[in-house]
Amino acid sequence: MSTPASTPSETSEPHTKNLYKNLHTTAFAFIESLGYSAHSPAPTHMNIPLILSLRTNTYTHSFGHNYFISTAPPLQGTYTLDEFIAHLTRTTSMLESWQSEVRDICVDEAKRMVVARAGFWMKVKGEEAVENDLVWWLWMDGEGRKVERSIEFLDGVATKKLKKLMDGVAERS
Structure with missing residues (x-):
């Protein structure tokens, strides 16, 4: 008598567990890679090699919510990886510090x-910290180890407040 064949869930379970773990770990690392790094060079204090290691060479980034972004021309369109790094460099050069906290992650394998x-x-610089409550949608490569595309949904009120504060820094410079 032959033994029954494995069910799909039995055969795919180890792969599924690894994929879920990869997706979750990469998402967490992706967000953490955008944090302040005292060991990285000023003025950005960003760990650019780490940021690059978590994204594909064809990575693209865009912002949402659509109406809010329609009122903020610098955030419109889709950024390439190099354009995204340039955006981060411009933004972080006006910041004294920043800190991130991942609150929740939902994985769709x-x-x-x-x-x-x-x-x-x-x-x-010279101001109080403002919390920007962000939601990231991340699409990953086949193994879930690198981000291919992201959409960053901004807190519109916090983003406008930060822009106003950054404009003040630019005027003082």
Whole structure:
């Protein structure tokens, strides 16, 4: 008598567990890579090699919510990896410090997509920290180890407050 064949869930379980773990770990690392790094060079204090290591060479980034972004021309369109790094460099050069906290991560293995919510406390030079409550949609490569595309949904009120504070820094410079 032959033994029954394994069910799909039995045969795919180790792969599924690894994929879920990869997607979750990469999403967490992706957000943490955007944090302040005292060991990285000024003025950005960003760990650019780490940021690059978590994204594909064809990585793209865009912002949402659509109406809010329609009122903020610098945030419109899709950024390439180099344009995203340039955006980070411009933004962080006006900050004294910033800190991130990942609050929640939801993984969709079938789509190789992760949704993550994170708080970013951003302290513009000489000002109080402002929390930008962000939601990230991340689409990953086949193994879930690198991000191919992201959409960053901004807290519109916090983003406008930060822009106003950054404009003040630019005027004082």
